[in-house]
Amino acid sequence: MDFETWWLIFVPILFALGWVAARVDIRQMLSETRNLPDSYFKGLNFILNEEPDRAIDAFIEVAKLDPETTELHFALGSLFRRRGEMERAIRVHQSLLARSDLPQAEREQALxxxxxxxxxxxxxxxxExxxxxxLETRYAVSAVRALIRIYESEHDWPRAIDAVRRLRGLVDEPVPQLAHYQCELAQAALAVKPPDIQEAVAALDAAEHAAKKLVGDGQGQAAMTRIAMLRAGVARMQGEYDGERVFLESVLSGAxxxxxLVAAQLYENYQRGGQSxxxxxxxxxxxxRHPSLDVFNVVFRGLREQTGHDQAWAFAREALQAQPSLLGLDRLLEVELAAPEGERVAVQGQSLADLGLLRKLIHRHTQRxxxxxxxxxxxEARHYYWQCPGCNAWETYQPRRIEEAV
Incomplete structure (x- = not known):
């Protein structure tokens, strides 16, 4: 295609149009900048000078002067919440919701x-x-998770279960605590007078169904253990001691x-049947095979009662040599000092007062x-919890005391 000389006319025209467009953009930017309140620039200056409190005051002034600055409102509200100034955070978000012209997306965010x-x-x-x-917005998943936490804190287990089911309808992810919610319902049913056995069994069936879905993923052992312990309790209430034993022994083999956690109850079951x-x-x-302080304590006390101190102490010496434990020694001395005088083990060169002093010193150290x-x-807690009273997390307690867990 031949080059026409008159096309060169377009070059200065295009340059002129670009220059005009740039001037318009610059003027618009300068106009918008002049329209910003002075408090906005003061706030930026305070942030650069690491004066956050004065910066917040300046941005609050901007929000008052220009109520259209919704992003600034959201930023201030989140900042107040992180700082623990809940009244101010609530006031900021409520002021947004009070605006009739607030777009739907921003109204949902403000809620x-x-x-x-x-x-x-x-x-x-x-x-709540x-x-x-x-719940019908883009925040549905996060809202349901928050509702679950609320119902947990209120111990409203039926509503927590419903919320978990709703969550699973939104996202395909396991919810390990669902089995524990059902266990809590079963435990409550057993605590009333008279116990509601039928309701407890139904709750435990639902808990087992939920827990079995987790077993394949390497989880669910704690929940299955709790279910077995509760089923053992139901069997005991019904006088079915053989069934109680089966459930308790399933914990020994399966978990x-x-x-x-079940050693003392299992030994009591054998005692009741005349099979100590x-x-x-x-x-x-x-x-x-599985050393545990609680099992050690049950065995030592049982041997002490059934066979006398010689066999009990022989077991204790062997056990403590293999698994040294101050808590174990503390338990031994506690049993010996509580025994009748004629049944105490003979410790050469040691008087009862000496043993008492030794136990007192050890016990002071083992309390922690x-x-x-x-x-x-x-x-830390003296009793075992399936849900931590401190952080409300589930299955975070090891079934061993601090000394054993170290």
Missing amino acids: YELAHDFLKAGMLDRA QTFQQV PAYSG AQGLALLRQHYL LDRYACRECGF
Whole structure:
């Protein structure tokens, strides 16, 4: 194609058009900048000078002067919530919701943020109501998870179960605590007078169904253990002691780490059936394979009662040599000092007062070791919990005391 000279006319025209467009953009930017309140630039300056409190005050002034700055409102609300200034955070988000011209997407966001404000402020009823208002929005998954936490804290297990089912309808992910919710219902049914056995069994069936779905993923052992323990309790209430024994022994074989939680009840079951020797033999063999302080304590006390101190101390010496434990020694001395004088073990050169002093010194040290500890938050407790009272996480307590877990 031949080049025409008159085409060169377009070059200066295009250059002129570009220059005009640039001037218009610059003028518009300068106009918008002039329209920004001085407080906005003061706030930026305070941030650069690391004065966050004065920066917040400046941005609050901007929000008052220009109510259209919704992003600034959201930023301030989140900042107030992180700083623990819940009243100010709530006020910011409520002021957004009061605007009739607020777009739907931003209204949903304001509701979601307000619900979190209520939750962090401990206003659970208002948090629940506000989260329910966003269940049909893009915040549905997060809202349902928050509702589950609320129902957990209120021990409203039926509603927690319903919320979990709703969550599983939104996302395909396991919810390990579902089995524990059912166990809580079963435990509540057994605690009433008279116990509601039928309701407890139905709840345990649902719990087992939920727990079995987790077993294939390497989870669910703790839940299955709890279910077995509760089923053993139901069997005992019904006078079915053989059934109780089956459930308790299933913990020894299926979840040996939790054997300490059932050892005393299992030995009591054998005693009730006049089979103390068989029970001690079973627990003693189990201890050799899976050492546990609670199992050790049951076996030592059982041997002390059934066979006398010689065999009990022979077992204790062998066990403590293999698994040295101050808590174990503390338990030994406690039993010996409580025994009748003629039945105490003879310790050469040691008087009863000496043994008492030794036990007192050891016990003072072992008090801090005789606890269960949460893996998540470190909360320590004398009793075993399926849900940590400190951080509310599930299955974070090891079924061993601090000394054993180290």
